Amino acid sequence: MQPVWLSALLLVWCVVSPAASAQQAERRNFEPSSDPQLFGAGDRSAAPDGGLYSFDNLSVAQDPRAYRPDVGALDFVYHNHDEMTRYLRATTARYPNLTALYSIGKSAQGRDLWVLVVSASPYEHMLGKPDVKYIGNIHGNEAVGRELLLHLIQYLVSSYGSDPYIKWLLDNTRIHILPSLNPDGYAASKEGTCDGGQGRYNSRGFDLNRNFPDYFKQNNKRAQPETEAVKDWISKIQFVLSGSLHGGALVVSYPYDNTPNAIFHSYLSQPSLTPDDDVFKHLSLTYANNHGKMSRGVACKTASPSFENGITNGAAWYPLTGGMQDFNYVWHGCMEVTLEVSCCKFPPAYELRKYWDDNQMSMIKFLAEAHRGVQGFIMDPTGNPVERAQLKIKGRDIGFTTTKYGEFWRILLPGVYKLEVYADGYVPKDVDFMIVEQHPTLLNVTLQPSKVAEHGVVLTPPNPDLNRPLASAPSFGPVASSDDTRDNTGTNSNRDRLVFTS
Numbered sequence: 001m002q003p004v005w006l007s008a009l010l011l012v013w014c015v016v017s018p019a020a021s022a023q024q025a026e027r028r029n030f031e032p033s034s035d036p037q038l039f040g041a042g043d044r045s046a047a048p049d050g051g052l053y054s055f056d057n058l059s060v061a062q063d064p065r066a067y068r069p070d071v072g073a074l075d076f077v078y079h080n081h082d083e084m085t086r087y088l089r090a091t092t093a094r095y096p097n098l099t100a101l102y103s104i105g106k107s108a109q110g111r112d113l114w115v116l117v118v119s120a121s122p123y124e125h126m127l128g129k130p131d132v133k134y135i136g137n138i139h140g141n142e143a144v145g146r147e148l149l150l151h152l153i154q155y156l157v158s159s160y161g162s163d164p165y166i167k168w169l170l171d172n173t174r175i176h177i178l179p180s181l182n183p184d185g186y187a188a189s190k191e192g193t194c195d196g197g198q199g200r201y202n203s204r205g206f207d208l209n210r211n212f213p214d215y216f217k218q219n220n221k222r223a224q225p226e227t228e229a230v231k232d233w234i235s236k237i238q239f240v241l242s243g244s245l246h247g248g249a250l251v252v253s254y255p256y257d258n259t260p261n262a263i264f265h266s267y268l269s270q271p272s273l274t275p276d277d278d279v280f281k282h283l284s285l286t287y288a289n290n291h292g293k294m295s296r297g298v299a300c301k302t303a304s305p306s307f308e309n310g311i312t313n314g315a316a317w318y319p320l321t322g323g324m325q326d327f328n329y330v331w332h333g334c335m336e337v338t339l340e341v342s343c344c345k346f347p348p349a350y351e352l353r354k355y356w357d358d359n360q361m362s363m364i365k366f367l368a369e370a371h372r373g374v375q376g377f378i379m380d381p382t383g384n385p386v387e388r389a390q391l392k393i394k395g396r397d398i399g400f401t402t403t404k405y406g407e408f409w410r411i412l413l414p415g416v417y418k419l420e421v422y423a424d425g426y427v428p429k430d431v432d433f434m435i436v437e438q439h440p441t442l443l444n445v446t447l448q449p450s451k452v453a454e455h456g457v458v459l460t461p462p463n464p465d466l467n468r469p470l471a472s473a474p475s476f477g478p479v480a481s482s483d484d485t486r487d488n489t490g491t492n493s494n495r496d497r498l499v500f501t502s
């Protein structure tokens with residue numbers, strides 16, 4: 001059964017289609033609009049199963065088409081900061097209904113950290129649909145990812161009208177692309193330099209991928225403008241899935257990068273596995289298996305490690321403190337992996353075409369994984385969204401939260417799960433649900449306000465400290481036992497029905 005409010009929303013979805021104004025083309029303020037008109041231009045009614053997208057229909061039956069790059073619009077050469085800026089601006093001018101450009105801040109030397117959104121709804125979050133991101137060039141001398149992301153932009157905007165898979169992806173996803181998180185380091189690095197550290201760091205000498213708060217260790221490194229910008233960005237947009245592009249190896253590395261006992265581990269390089277290890281392995285394999293050669297796991301050099309199937313746990317490769325992927329996962333519930341896309345960090349430009357050919361399918365298929373698992377809304381009995389409800393999949397002690405519209409997403413593989421929901425002022429709730437391979441599970445949960453006892457004592461646990469990492473935040477307190485929630489018909493009245501999409 002579908003709640004009345006959701007039916008109403010779906011109706012609005014089909015009729016509201018805000019036009020993007022040209023003046024919005026370069027928006028500096030990346031905070032999602034507080035405009036009550038939440039709905040994007042994505043045509044949900046055109047989804048193949050009549051209202052909700054089906055992961056399987058599109059990913060299996062219909063692959064993205066082979067893409068011939070439009071070299072007139074974007075050549076296979078390296079683009080310095082000014083050239084990159086010009087390309088991004090020209091793209092927003094040429095594709096105003098599919099793109100929006102914003103800056104999340106400036107580098108230490110004052111270069112803009114540009115993000116281009118590519119989506120059928122570039123200006124507004126689409127209710128119920130995931131936001132995803134790619135970040136390139138966090139190490140300034142690892143230059144291939146930066147160019148791959150520019151070509152990905154070109155691929156997406158120029159295929160929207162002709163490729164049903166890309167149309168589906170952009171109609172149902174907002175893709176935020178930050179081609180260079182370290183433009184100062186890039187400016188200091190040199191084409192043709194395969195190894196070494198020149199340009200790796202920001203202009204103040206900090207390794208940005210060692211500059212984030214760490215789950216396992218105190219990170220005493222001084223926060224840099226580039227990492228502060230990322231922290232601010234991902235606190236305001238709830239990203240479901242993310243890839244950070246690097247060079248110097250050919251492998252997908254997934255959390256954790258750090259480990260509770262680094263001294264011991266740094267010698268033995270033991271894996272440091274998350275409770276979502278199955279999901280991280282799957283996401284990593286999605287990238288590696290769609291890549292031209294990554295899954296073969298061939299070592300870059302004789303002295304370099306080889307990686308079985310082209311994937312590795314971060315700490316099993318080598319542990320590090322202050323990495324971006326652990327921060328995304330633990331603090332924000334965003335599934336981020338590290339994509340090492342080239343053995344040579346800054347290969348000559350004539351090789352870029354080959355890197356694009358190897359990575360284009362991986363980059364698309366990886367993003368589509370945001371549509372796997374469970375998604376839904378947490379609401380109160382009147383149908384209003386419950387913002388910042390704290391959620392956890394039972395047995396996976398990394399939490400995630402709802403958006404201000406009450407939405408949540410969690411990428412999960414097929415199986416049976418329990419969602420634990422806690423929100424200040426409401427009775428905690430457990431909901432059983434199932435994930436199938438073919439399409440995401442839609443799960444809407446209604447929370448009942450906590451009852452106030454006669455003496456005015458609220459019978460719910462205190463509000464957890466929201467500033468703590470999500471891993472430690474969901475101390476759910478006295479969750480009602482399953483016996484408590486069963487009514488005398490023997491059914492569980494306190495659990496929401498599964499709403500499947502077909």
Ligand SMILES: [Zn+2]
Pocket residue numbers: 139142246247248
């Ligand atoms: Zn790197």
